[in-house]
Amino acid sequence: xxxxxxxxxxxxxxxxxxxxxxxxxxxxxxxxxxxxxxxxxxxxxxxxxxxxxxxxxxxxxxxxxxxxxxxxxxxxxxxxxxxxxxxxxxxxxxxxxxxxxxxxxxxxxxxxxxxxxxxxxxxxxxxxxxxxxxxxxxxxxxxxxxxxxxxxxxxxxxxxxxxxxxxxxxxxxxxxxxxxxxxxxxxxxxxxxxxxxxxxxxxxxxxxxxxxxxxxxxxxxxxxxxxxxxxxxxxxxxxxxxxxxxxxxxxxxxxxxxxxxxxxxxxxxxxxxxxxxxxxxxxxxxxxxxxxxxxxxxxxxxxxxxxxxxxxxxxxxxxxxxxxxxx
Amino acid sequence: xxxxxxxxxxxxxxxxxxxxxxxxxxxxxxxxxxxxxxxxxxxxxxxxxxxxxxxxxxxxxxxxxxxxxxxxxxxxxxxxxxxxxxxxxxxxxxxxxxxxxxxxxxxxxxxxxxxxxxxxxxxxxxxxxxxxxxxxxxxxxxxxxxxxxxxxxxxxxxxxxxxxxxxxxxxxxxxxxxxxxxxxxxxxxxxxxxxxxxxxxxxxxxxxxxxxxxxxxxxxxxxxxxxxxxxxxxxxxxxxxxxxxxxxxxxxxxxxxxxxxxxxxxxxxxxxxxxxxxxxxxxxxxxxxxxxxxxxxxxxxxxxxx
Numbered sequence: 001x002x003x004x005x006x007x008x009x010x011x012x013x014x015x016x017x018x019x020x021x022x023x024x025x026x027x028x029x030x031x032x033x034x035x036x037x038x039x040x041x042x043x044x045x046x047x048x049x050x051x052x053x054x055x056x057x058x059x060x061x062x063x064x065x066x067x068x069x070x071x072x073x074x075x076x077x078x079x080x081x082x083x084x085x086x087x088x089x090x091x092x093x094x095x096x097x098x099x100x101x102x103x104x105x106x107x108x109x110x111x112x113x114x115x116x117x118x119x120x121x122x123x124x125x126x127x128x129x130x131x132x133x134x135x136x137x138x139x140x141x142x143x144x145x146x147x148x149x150x151x152x153x154x155x156x157x158x159x160x161x162x163x164x165x166x167x168x169x170x171x172x173x174x175x176x177x178x179x180x181x182x183x184x185x186x187x188x189x190x191x192x193x194x195x196x197x198x199x200x201x202x203x204x205x206x207x208x209x210x211x212x213x214x215x216x217x218x219x220x221x222x223x224x225x226x227x228x229x230x231x232x233x234x235x236x237x238x239x240x241x242x243x244x245x246x247x248x249x250x251x252x253x254x255x256x257x258x259x260x261x262x263x264x265x266x267x268x269x270x271x272x273x274x275x276x277x278x279x280x281x282x283x284x285x286x287x288x289x290x291x292x293x294x295x296x297x298x299x300x301x302x303x304x305x306x307x308x309x310x311x312x313x314x315x316x317x318x319x320x321x322x323x324x325x326x327x
Numbered sequence: 328x329x330x331x332x333x334x335x336x337x338x339x340x341x342x343x344x345x346x347x348x349x350x351x352x353x354x355x356x357x358x359x360x361x362x363x364x365x366x367x368x369x370x371x372x373x374x375x376x377x378x379x380x381x382x383x384x385x386x387x388x389x390x391x392x393x394x395x396x397x398x399x400x401x402x403x404x405x406x407x408x409x410x411x412x413x414x415x416x417x418x419x420x421x422x423x424x425x426x427x428x429x430x431x432x433x434x435x436x437x438x439x440x441x442x443x444x445x446x447x448x449x450x451x452x453x454x455x456x457x458x459x460x461x462x463x464x465x466x467x468x469x470x471x472x473x474x475x476x477x478x479x480x481x482x483x484x485x486x487x488x489x490x491x492x493x494x495x496x497x498x499x500x501x502x503x504x505x506x507x508x509x510x511x512x513x514x515x516x517x518x519x520x521x522x523x524x525x526x527x528x529x530x531x532x533x534x535x536x537x538x539x540x541x542x543x544x545x546x547x548x549x550x551x552x553x554x555x556x557x558x559x560x561x562x563x564x565x566x567x568x569x570x571x572x573x574x575x576x577x578x579x580x581x582x583x584x585x586x587x588x589x590x591x592x593x594x595x596x597x598x599x600x601x602x603x604x605x606x607x608x609x610x611x612x613x614x615x616x617x618x619x620x621x622x623x624x625x626x627x628x629x630x631x632x633x
Contacts, residue, residue: 119622137614265425269421
C-alpha cells in the first residue's frame with residue numbers, strides 16, 4: 001500500500017503541474033478549473049478542522065463561505081460605485097485590495113463562527129447538525145431579502161480585485177495566489193493537528209469526559225476549532241467570489257454546506273490532504289461528468305453512497321489501505 | 328390591521344404549521360425509533376407531490392392522486408429503507424447525513440430526468456375550491472381549511488396508532504430497547520421498515536396536499552425539510568407531541584412575522600426601510616425562535632435525550 005505522505009506529495013505536485021502544463025498548451029480554462037479546486041480545497045481544509053479533528057458535523061459551513069463572499073462583494077461594490085459603506089454610524093470606503101478584503105472576510109466569518117458556535121455547541125450530535133443547518137438557512141434567506149446588495153440576483157463585480165505587485169486578471173497569477181494560500185492553510189492545519197491544542201481537540205472528540213477530568217474545557221476547545229474553521233472557510237469564500245467576480249445567496253445555500261462535507265468524505269476525513277484530493281476530484285467530476293450528462297448529480301450521489309457504505313476512508317483510505325486517520 | 332386580517336393570518340399559520348407537522352412527525356418518529364437523521368425526507372415529500380400530479384393529470388381525480396402520493400411515497404420509503412437506510416442504523420451521524428444527502432442528489436436529478444425541469448401543476452378539485460364564509464363573516468379558502476382538518480386528523484390518527492395499537496406499543500418499545508423487543512420475538516427489521524414507510528407516506532401526503540397550492544417542482548422538498556428540522560429541534564427530537572407544538576409555533580411565527588414585523592417597524596421607521604428591515608427579520612424569525620428555545624432548553628421543549 002502507498003504511504004500517505006507520498007500520496008500527499010503527488011497531489012501537491014499535480015496541483016502545480018496541471019496549470020503549468022495548461023500554460024504550455026494554452027488552455028486558460030483548465031487553470032480556472034484548478035483554481036476552483038484549490039479554493040474549494042481551502043474551504044474544505046477549514047471545515048476539516050472542525051469536522052475531522054473536532055468531530056463537529058457542521059452542515060452550515062456555507063455561512064462562512066458566503067460571509068467571505070459577501071465581504072468581498074460589498075467592499076468591492078462600494079469601491080466600484082465610489083460610495084461609502086455606512087456601518088455603526090461610521091463611514092468606510094470600499095476597497096479593491098485583496099489583502100484588506102481577506103482580512104475583513106476572515107474577521108467577519110470568525111466573529112460569526114464564534115456566535116454560531118457559542119449557541120450551537122450547547123447541543124451535540126443530531127441537534128448540532130440541524131442547528132448549523134438552520135443557521136445556514138437563516139443567512140441564506142437574509143441574503144435573499146437584503147435588496148441593498150442585489151437580493152436574490154446577487155452582486156456582480158466588474159474587475160477582479162487587485163493584489164500588490166500582481167495582475168490578478170491573468171489566470172495563472174490568480175492561481176498562484178490561491179495556491180500559496182492553500183499551502184499556508186495546509187501548513188497551519190498540519191501544525192494545529194500536532195500542536196497541544198490539536199491533540200487536546202482530538203481527545204475532546206473521542207473522550208470528552210477524560211479531557212474534562214484532566215482540567216481542559218472540551219467546549220472551549222471545540223469553540224476555538226469552530227472559529228478557526230469558520231475563518232478559513234470565510235477566506236475561501238472571498239477567493240471564490242473573486243474567481244467568479246460574482247456573489248449571490250447560493251453561496252449560503254445548504255447544498256454548498258453539504259458539498260463541502262462531501263469533498264472531505266471523498267478525500268478522507270481527518271486527513272491533511274483529504275479535502276484537497278476531494279476538491280480536485282469533485283471539480284473533475286463536475287467538469288467531465290457534467291459535460292457527458294446534465295444529470296451528473298445522480299452519479300455523484302451513487303459514488304458518495306458507495307464511499308459511505310463501502311469505503312469509509314475515502315480515496316486516501318483506499319490508497320493507503322488504512323480506513324481511518326484515527327480510530 | 329383589522330381583526331379579520333389577523334384571524335385570516337392565524338388560520339394561514341395554522342395551515343402551514345399543520346403541514347409542517349406531517350413532515351416533522353415522520354422525521355421525529357424515524358429519529359426516535361431508529362436513531363437516524365434522514366435528509367432525504369424532503370425527497371419523499373417531492374415524490375409524493377410528483378406522484379399526485381402525475382396521477383391527477385392522467386385520471387383527473389384528486390382522491391386517487393392523494394392515494395397515489397401516499398402509496399408511492401410509502402413504497403419509495405420502504406425501498407430505500409431496505410436497500411440503503413438499513414445499513415446506516417448503527418453508523419455515525421456523519422455517515423447518515425452523507426448517505427441521505429447522496430439520496431437527495433439521486434432523487435432530485437432522477438425526478439428531473441423523468442419529469443423535466445418545468446414545474447407541474449396540481450389542480451385543487453372543484454368541490455374544495457373557492458372561499459367559504461366562516462362565522463364572523465371571514466372569507467377563507469375552503470381548501471386551506473381542508474388542509475388544516477386533514478392535518479389535525481392525521482395527527483390524531485398517528486397519536487391513536489402509537490398510543491392505542493399493538494404496533495404502537497412495539498414502536499414505543501423499539502424506541503426504548505431494541506434488543507429486548509427483538510428477544511421477545513418482534514421482527515425488528517420489519518418494524519423499522521414499517522416506521523420508515525409510515526414517515527415516508529406522511530411526507531408524501533404533505534407534498535401532494537401542499538403541491539396543490541404551490542407548484543410541484545424538483546427541489547421543493549428541501550426548504551420544507553429544513554423547516555421540519557427546525558420544528559423537531561424546537562419540539563425535542565423523538566417527541567411527536569413536541570413535533571406538533573413545534574410545528575404550530577414555527578408555522579405561526581413564520582406567517583405572522585412576515586405580515587406583522589414590517590408593520591411593527593413602520594411604527595418608528597420610515598415605510599421603505601421598515602418594510603425592508605421587517606421582511607429581512609421576518610425571514611429569520613423562526614431561526615431566532617429556535618436559538619431562543621435552545622438557549623433555554625438545549626434538547627428542545629419535549630426532548631428527553633441529547
